[in-house]
Each structure stands twice: as C-alpha cells, then as structure tokens.
Amino acid sequence: MPAHCDGCGRPSAECGGCRWEYDPPRFCPECGLRLAVVVTPVGHRERCKVHGPLPVDPR
Amino acid sequence: MTDTIQPVSIGRKQAATAWSRPHLSAEEARTAIRAAGVALLDERRPLTSDELADLAHVPDASVPSLAALAHEVRLAWCGDTVEVEGILSAKTGGCPEDCHFCSQSSAFDTPVKATPFLDTDEVVAAAEETAALGASEFCIVLAVRGPDERIMRRILDLVPIIGDRTGLNVAVSAGILDPDQARRLAEGGVHRYNHNLETARSYFPEVVTTHEYDERVDTCRLVVDNGMELCCGVLLGMGETVDQRLELLDELREVGPAEVPMNFLKPMVGTPFAGRPAVEALEAIRWIAVFRLGLPSVILRYAGGREFTLGDLQAMGMTSGINALIIGNYLTYLGRSPADDLKMLDDLRMPIGALSPVI
Ligand code: SF4
Numbered sequence: 001m002p003a004h005c006d007g008c009g010r011p012s013a014e015c016g017g018c019r020w021e022y023d024p025p026r027f028c029p030e031c032g033l034r035l036a037v038v039v040t041p042v043g044h045r046e047r048c049k050v051h052g053p054l055p056v057d058p059r
Numbered sequence: 060m061t062d063t064i065q066p067v068s069i070g071r072k073q074a075a076t077a078w079s080r081p082h083l084s085a086e087e088a089r090t091a092i093r094a095a096g097v098a099l100l101d102e103r104r105p106l107t108s109d110e111l112a113d114l115a116h117v118p119d120a121s122v123p124s125l126a127a128l129a130h131e132v133r134l135a136w137c138g139d140t141v142e143v144e145g146i147l148s149a150k151t152g153g154c155p156e157d158c159h160f161c162s163q164s165s166a167f168d169t170p171v172k173a174t175p176f177l178d179t180d181e182v183v184a185a186a187e188e189t190a191a192l193g194a195s196e197f198c199i200v201l202a203v204r205g206p207d208e209r210i211m212r213r214i215l216d217l218v219p220i221i222g223d224r225t226g227l228n229v230a231v232s233a234g235i236l237d238p239d240q241a242r243r244l245a246e247g248g249v250h251r252y253n254h255n256l257e258t259a260r261s262y263f264p265e266v267v268t269t270h271e272y273d274e275r276v277d278t279c280r281l282v283v284d285n286g287m288e289l290c291c292g293v294l295l296g297m298g299e300t301v302d303q304r305l306e307l308l309d310e311l312r313e314v315g316p317a318e319v320p321m322n323f324l325k326p327m328v329g330t331p332f333a334g335r336p337a338v339e340a341l342e343a344i345r346w347i348a349v350f351r352l353g354l355p356s357v358i359l360r361y362a363g364g365r366e367f368t369l370g371d372l373q374a375m376g377m378t379s380g381i382n383a384l385i386i387g388n389y390l391t392y393l394g395r396s397p398a399d400d401l402k403m404l405d406d407l408r409m410p411i412g413a414l415s416p417v418i
C-alpha cells in the first residue's frame with residue numbers, strides 16, 4: 001500500500017485515493033511531494049524530485 | 060395509486076444556469092427551429108442575435124430537434140469531415156495570470172507543478188504520436204501571459220521541424236501577442252493561433268483580473284490581420300448566465316474565428332471555480348447546437364471537459380454541430396482513449412480530414 005494518495009498527496013490513512021479517472025498522478029505515492037508531470041496526446045509521465053520517475057500508469 | 064408513469068428524480072443536481080426569460084412553448088420552439096432551418100439551409104443567411112436567443116430558449120424536450128438542425132447545418136456548410144487535433148502543454152504551470160478556472164495559474168495553490176519548456180525531441184515525439192492517430196493539426200500550448208523573446212525563438216524553431224517531420228499543420232497557443240510577434244509567427248509558418256475569449260465581456264471580470272477582455276480581442280484581431288487562422292474558444296459552465304452565453308456568441312461572430320473549441324468547465328482543485336457544478340449533458344448539447352447555428356461555417360471543436368460533462372453522450376455532440384475534436388489527452392488531464400474516439404467517428408461514418416474555413 002503506497003504511503004500517500006497520488007491524487008492529493010495526503011497520507012494514505014487520511015485519503016484512500018481521490019484521483020479522478022482522467023487525472024494523472026499529481027503527488028508522489030512514496031513521499032507525497034508534488035510530481036513534475038508531462039501529459040502528451042497519448043501518454044503521461046511523472047517524476048518525483050526525490051524518488052525519480054514513477055512506474056508507467058496504465059490509464 | 061395511479062397507472063400513469065410518474066417521473067422519479069435521479070442523477071446529478073441541475074447546474075444553476077440563470078435564465079432571464081421563460082422557455083418557449085413546444086409550438087413556439089417548433090416554429091423557431093423551422094424558421095432557422097429556412098434561413099440557414101434555403102436562404103443561406105446567418106441568423107440574427109434575436110433568432111439565436113429564441114433558439115437558446117427552446118424547452119429541454121426540443122433540444123434533440125435543435126441538435127438535428129445544427130447537424131444538418133454543419134453538413135450543409137462544412138461537409139461530413141471531422142478534423143482531429145492533438146495538443147501538448149509544452150510549458151506547464153507557473154502562469155502569472157489568474158484565470159479562475161485554470162490549474163496552471165501561479166495565483167492558486169493547485170496540484171500542478173510548474174515545468175519548463177520541453178525539449179525539442181519531446182515536442183516532436185508528441186507531434187509524431189498525434190500524426191499516428193490520423194490527426195491533421197498539432198497545437199503547442201504554453202502557460203504564459205504572452206511569449207518572451209526566448210519563447211518566440213523556441214516556437215519559431217519548432218514549427219518547421221514539426222511540419223517537416225510529421226506533415227501536420229502546426230498551431231500555437233502562447234497568450235497575448237504584440238503586432239511584431241503576430242507577424243513573425245505568421246511568417247514562421249504557424250497555421251492557426253489559439254486565443255480564447257472564454258466568456259462574455261460582461262462576465263470576464265469575474266473570471267480574470269490580470270488582463271482585460273480587449274487585450275484578448277486585440278490579439279484575436281492581430282491573428283486574423285496577419286493571415287493566420289484564428290482559433291478562439293469558449294469555456295461554458297463558469298457561472299455565466301444564458302444571456303452572457305449569447306453575448307459571447309455575438310462577440311465571437313464579431314472576431315470571425317476559423318475554429319471555435321468548445322470547452323466545458325472541469326472544476327480544478329485549488330482554483331476559485333473548484334466548486335462550480337458541472338454543465339448538465341443536455342445543456343451542453345443545447346449550447347453546442349446554438350453555437351453551430353450561430354457560427355454555421357466554423358470548425359466547432361470538442362475540447363476540454365467533454366468527458367466530465369457529456370459522459371456517454373459524446374456521440375450526440377457529433378450529431379449536434381461538432382465537426383472537430385481534440386484526440387487523446389488535454390493539457391493537464393487525460394482524455395478518453397483515442398481508440399474510442401476513432402471508433403465513434405467510424406461508427407458515425409464521419410471521415411477524418413483537415414478542414415479550412417469556408418470563404
Ligand atoms: S493565461 Fe492560460 S495558462 Fe495562464 S492562467 Fe490563464 S488560462 Fe491558465
């Protein structure tokens with residue numbers, strides 16, 4: 001179970017996942033920091049400045 | 060106990076669109092729709108503002124008839140081709156403007172982190188993705204008030220590279236332009252320049268306080284005067300009234316865009332409009348139809364918020380006046396799968412191709 005919600009960055013104990021199906025992850029699931037997100041026409045990728053790139057999200 | 064069917068209220072609460080006059084009766088609506096058909100299909104004349112106001116006030120039950128007319132008008136004025144476009148936010152967030160709907164404004168605490176201008180390779184790769192989907196247009200979008208000299212140079216470098224590598228028409232959206240910038244972009248091969256009016260002049264101060272409506276209109280004029288196609292979009296559902304939607308339509312008819320992207324508000328966390336209700340699906344269809352009937356020859360594009368607003372009714376928009384769409388993801392959030400959109404167009408037997416404004 002990730003430590004943080006990737007939709008709002010709060011600890012998982014406080015948010016069980018609030019990300020809308022059409023939103024990319026916005027917060028690092030490990031540390032809760034804001035992610036640098038690049039959205040392209042057919043994909044998106046995320047990077048945490050501490051934890052590096054997130055695994056590719058199938059959405 | 061009664062044997063008549065009683066309506067049961069289910070689903071989302073009606074978004075509070077403020078109507079300043081009552082809806083037409085069913086008979087009045089039929090008359091207004093018939094008269095609009097004669098004007099647009101037989102006489103081939105644009106509708107007056109009063110005629111459009113009547114059409115905007117047909118009762119809910121008449122919206123499908125209104126949509127059917129809008130579809131017929133689109134076919135008669137633009138043909139059956141659908142223009143497909145991909146868009147890329149090449150510089151995201153950190154914008155000094157305060158558009159109250161936007162998650163990229165630095166005025167609001169939103170989940171969007173500012174990221175610098177993407178490398179040329181990344182932009183070209185996104186254009187190639189777009190071309191592979193059968194699109195004819197690719198728009199580079201930058202979250203800026205207007206382009207500085209460094210951004211101008213990057214754009215002018217990118218446009219010919221993308222054109223050569225992909226064969227796509229390249230559009231740009233980089234905010235407010237000065238006359239010299241508009242000239243350089245046109246000379247540099249920018250096919251279409253996007254600059255949205257978003258809302259009515261009378262509602263604009265509720266939406267943006269960091270620049271004036273006339274600055275937007277001026278940029279739109281510069282685009283047209285320099286020979287680029289003007290893409291000038293709207294964003295419905297920010298709390299504007301019905302009269303203000305009609306005012307916006309009049310304003311658009313004045314600036315004369317080649318393309319009008321129709322966005323519906325997708326409320327963004329952290330922005331002042333985060334709590335606004337969604338535009339109801341049938342309302343969205345009504346306004347797509349009214350905008351088509353007011354702008355019969357324009358490229359009317361499905362843009363942001365359609366997944367949020369229309370859900371399963373997306374095919375209905377395609378038969379209510381829409382003749383273009385943004386495929387795949389938007390600037391900061393995702394769209395439905397390109398395969399679903401391509402299948403929808405195939406099911407509707409609508410061919411994909413490039414569109415140009417009717418002269
Ligand atoms: S100018 Fe564009 S990027 Fe900047 S806040 Fe307004 S809508 Fe957002």
Ligand SMILES: [Zn+2]
Nearest residue numbers: 005008015018
């Ligand atoms: Zn959350």
Ligand SMILES: [Zn+2]
Nearest residue numbers: 028031048051
């Ligand atoms: Zn992290």
